[in-house]
Amino acid sequence: xxxxxxxxxxxxxxxxxxxxxxxxxxxxxxxxxxxxxxxxxxxxxxxxxxxxxxxxxxxxxxxxxxxxxxxxxxxxxxxxxxxxxxxxxxxxxxxxxxxxxxxxxxxxxxxxxxxxxxxxxxxxxxxxxxxxxxxxxxxxxxxxxxxxxxxxxxxxxxxxxxxxxxxxxxxxxxxxxxxxxxxxxxxxxxxxxxxxxxxxxxxxxxxxxxxxxxxxxxxxxxxxxxxxxxxxxxxxxxxxxxxxx
Amino acid sequence: xxxxxxxxxxxxxxxxxxxxxxxxxxxxxxxxxxxxxxxxxxxxxxxxxxxxxxxxxxxxxxxxxxxxxxxxxxxxxxxxxxxxxxxxxxxxxxxxxxxxxxxxxxxxxxxxxxxxxxxxxxxxxxxxxxxxxxxxxxxxxxxxxxxxxxxxxxxxxxxxxxxxxxxxxxxxxxxxxxxxxxxxxxxxxxxxxxxxxxxxxxxxxxxxxxxxxxxxxxxxxxxxxxxxxxxxxxxxxxxxxxxxxxxxxxxxxxxxxxxxxxxxxxxxxxxxxxxxxxxxxxxxxxxxxxxxxxxxxxxx
Numbered sequence: 001x002x003x004x005x006x007x008x009x010x011x012x013x014x015x016x017x018x019x020x021x022x023x024x025x026x027x028x029x030x031x032x033x034x035x036x037x038x039x040x041x042x043x044x045x046x047x048x049x050x051x052x053x054x055x056x057x058x059x060x061x062x063x064x065x066x067x068x069x070x071x072x073x074x075x076x077x078x079x080x081x082x083x084x085x086x087x088x089x090x091x092x093x094x095x096x097x098x099x100x101x102x103x104x105x106x107x108x109x110x111x112x113x114x115x116x117x118x119x120x121x122x123x124x125x126x127x128x129x130x131x132x133x134x135x136x137x138x139x140x141x142x143x144x145x146x147x148x149x150x151x152x153x154x155x156x157x158x159x160x161x162x163x164x165x166x167x168x169x170x171x172x173x174x175x176x177x178x179x180x181x182x183x184x185x186x187x188x189x190x191x192x193x194x195x196x197x198x199x200x201x202x203x204x205x206x207x208x209x210x211x212x213x214x215x216x217x218x219x220x221x222x223x224x225x226x227x228x229x230x231x232x233x234x235x236x237x238x239x240x241x242x243x244x245x
Numbered sequence: 246x247x248x249x250x251x252x253x254x255x256x257x258x259x260x261x262x263x264x265x266x267x268x269x270x271x272x273x274x275x276x277x278x279x280x281x282x283x284x285x286x287x288x289x290x291x292x293x294x295x296x297x298x299x300x301x302x303x304x305x306x307x308x309x310x311x312x313x314x315x316x317x318x319x320x321x322x323x324x325x326x327x328x329x330x331x332x333x334x335x336x337x338x339x340x341x342x343x344x345x346x347x348x349x350x351x352x353x354x355x356x357x358x359x360x361x362x363x364x365x366x367x368x369x370x371x372x373x374x375x376x377x378x379x380x381x382x383x384x385x386x387x388x389x390x391x392x393x394x395x396x397x398x399x400x401x402x403x404x405x406x407x408x409x410x411x412x413x414x415x416x417x418x419x420x421x422x423x424x425x426x427x428x429x430x431x432x433x434x435x436x437x438x439x440x441x442x443x444x445x446x447x448x449x450x451x452x453x454x455x456x457x458x459x460x461x462x463x464x465x466x467x468x469x470x471x472x473x474x475x476x477x478x479x480x481x482x483x484x485x486x487x488x489x490x491x492x493x494x495x496x497x498x499x500x501x502x503x504x505x506x507x508x509x510x511x512x513x514x515x516x517x518x519x520x521x522x523x524x525x526x527x528x529x530x531x532x533x534x535x536x537x538x539x540x541x542x543x544x545x
Contacts, residue, residue, distance in 0.1 A: 050430055074436030082434060088427050091420075099424055102417070103436035151436060 001026040001155055001186050002047070002078070007056035009046040015054065016042040018210040024155070029177070029187045031201035031218070033194050039210040040190045041083075044159050048080045049073045061154060075103050077154035081147070083163060087140050089133030093124055096132050096143055100150030110150070117146040120176070138169035145176065155186040162193045174200055198222045255389045256510045257503055262395045263464075264502020265402035270457045270479035271486065271494035272409065273450035279426040279489045280446035283333070286354030288454055288479070289472030290361035295321045295455025296467045297369055300376050303459075310378050314401065314459045318452040325451025326444045328357060333447075334440075358472075365469045376462035394463040405456060406495055409449070413491070422446055474518060478505075481525040487535025496536065500524065 002024040010016040016039045024030045034040050045051045047058055049070035057066045060078050068076075087096055097117060101110045118125035121142040127135060132143055141161055148156050161177065162170040174196050181187050191197035198204055198218045206214040206227070214227065221227050270292055277285045299317035302308050308316065336350045380393035413419040424432040425442045433439050457475070458467075465471070478501060486497025501521045508520030528535060 045430075048434055050433060069438075070433035071436045071438045074434065080434050082431060086428065086431050088424060088431070090427065091423065095420060098417075099420055099435050102421060147435075 001061060002188065003059040004047070005057050005059075007043070007046065007058065008054040009042065009051050009056075010054065011042075011051065016210050017046065019056070020207070020210070020212055022205055022212065024186060024188050026186055027181075027184060028203065029181050029189055029201045031197040031204040032188060032190045032207060033192070033197060033204055034207035035192065038207050040207055041159060042210075043207070044080055044157055044190060047073075047078070047157065071103070074151060077152075078157070079148045079151045079153035079155070080157045081144050081159060081161070083144075083159050087132040087135075087143050087147070089131060091132060092129050093132050093135070093143060094128045096147055097124070097150050100147035101152075103151060113150055113152065117149055120149070120179070121146055137165050138172070141165065141169075141173055142176070145173075145180075149180065149185075153185060155188065156180065157188045157190070159190050160192060161189070162191060162196065170196065194227070195222075251388045252510070255391075256506045258386075258389065258391060259395065260503035260506035261499050262399045262502070263506070264482075264499035265399055265406075265495070266457045266460055266498070267475075267478050267482045267501050268495040268498025269402050269405055269453045270475055271482035271498050272406070272491060273453035274479055275483050275486075275489055275491055275494040276446055276453075277450040278483075279491075280422065280450075281329075281333075281443060283350045284354065285450070286351065286476070287328070287357035287361055288450070289474075289476030290358050290365070291321055291325060291451045291472075292454040292458045292475050293365060293467075293469060293472035294324060294361065294458070295451075296376070296458030296462045296471065297365065297374075298455065299459030299462055300374060300467050303376070303378065310380070310397075310459075311401075314456055317455040317459045321455030321458075322448035322452040326448040329444060329447040332357060358476075362469055362472070369469060371469060373466040373468035376467050378463040380463075392464075394460075398460040398464070401456065401460060405453065409453075410491070418442075418445070478518075478521050481521045484525055484535055485528045487537035490535070490537040493535055493537030500536075 002022070004020055004022040007017055007020040007022075008015060020039075020043060022030075022032070022043075032040055032043070042051065046053060049065070049068050049072070053066050057064060059065065060073070060076060063076065065073055065076065065078070088099070091099070094114075097114060098110075101113070104110055118128075123139055124142055124146060127139065132140065135143060145158070145161065148158075158177065161173050165173065170193065177187060177189065178200060189197055189201060198221055201218050204216065204218050204221050205212050206221075214221070214224075216224075270288065274285060274288050277283065277288070295317045298320045299313045302316040303310055303313035332353060333350065336353055378394065380397060383390040383392045384396055411419075413422060421432065421435075421437045421442050422445070424435060424437060425439055425446070429439050432442070458471075461471075461475075479498070482497035482501045483494050484497070485500055486493025486495070501524060504524045505517060505520045508523070509517040512520075
């Protein structure tokens, strides 16, 4: 569904991504993992059209979307859910959700989908007329995810949905992502929570310094000692080994 | 001087009337500020152009006064969108607001102000033109008589505010305007055509300025240099109300209008234009974020 070939991109003259190739097939959950400053968010911004493509190509739904305008990309059904802090705090919950449906004009269906989102996230229904700035971290994450669903996407790209949330809330969020994928929406999940993401996804890419370091099926990666050492720092002795190296 | 309650009331009424006009110009400045992160320094000239276009519609073509207002608004909106698209867009794309490029934006605004003023000199000359509009007898309110142009000004300004507020709060496009004002990247991700909405915001701000120009025309006269002082007063109004806050702009405008009229009446009429800035200084000393500063922080 999403095909990225040898993508180079960055900010101004500063190149962050150095030749990323990535494939997401229809109906799957694919995880993109990596630490801070490895280029995960840059990649999402580039796919969404917020940053220019320097080299390489992006194809979505069999159409070339390299350097397309962001609002055209949204209209084609590829929707990015930004990190949780980026709701509109001065708008009510319902206004935020309606904003997600901005590209659509089918009023009856929008209303139906709004009810769908509310039954998905009942908390949001209780808070529908409150300013989204008053929501808790987990609720805001539900709000931005719901807002993404309001666009009726073919594919959702989620940017660190578990960031800065309590473990119990994280479980809930991941359960929701699974439910969303069951409705037929393809998902690209960008995460730092490696274990959870690997449990959920069928395939995963690990990004480091702007290129894909490792890729493979989740069940293979999850038992890979190299992954364990890379992300968890291994044992204490391993860590000291790393320090001396 | 004996204290006369009726004249105090009259001064306040006139102050409010002129104040709502400051308010709608300030509203335009505030709208453009929250939408584009730039302070538009050529806004006074848009106001002046609006007044001349209104005069042209009303005196040369001979359309009724209310239609002259609408005509001027449409023309100014188109002029504003043209200016934004051709000149400002390059700079705002490089980052507006507080960046170094934002500094360039300020210079560009001043340059546009000078350029527009000189174009106006070429077209209309330096002489002040009267803008006679026959609206009938003044309205009698007890012992106070209020000219019809003041009544019309207050009514039209209020109407514009209400319509704008409805548009921003209750329509889909208004929602998009607020989204763009708050965060352009997220607005893009919602599928909003951000450059188009920015054009719309700019056009809207300019249309408001033009309406103010046509409303003020019959009270004073229309001349090329009228924009400068209006910009300053509207700026004061926007700051008093809290920059970027739409209700703040209106209340700030009314406060400036009342303050100025009372100052002129009871202190010294020859320093009429100083009082607005006195109020500005007082607000900046005691409440630097403006009266509605809290609202201004969460833009629009």
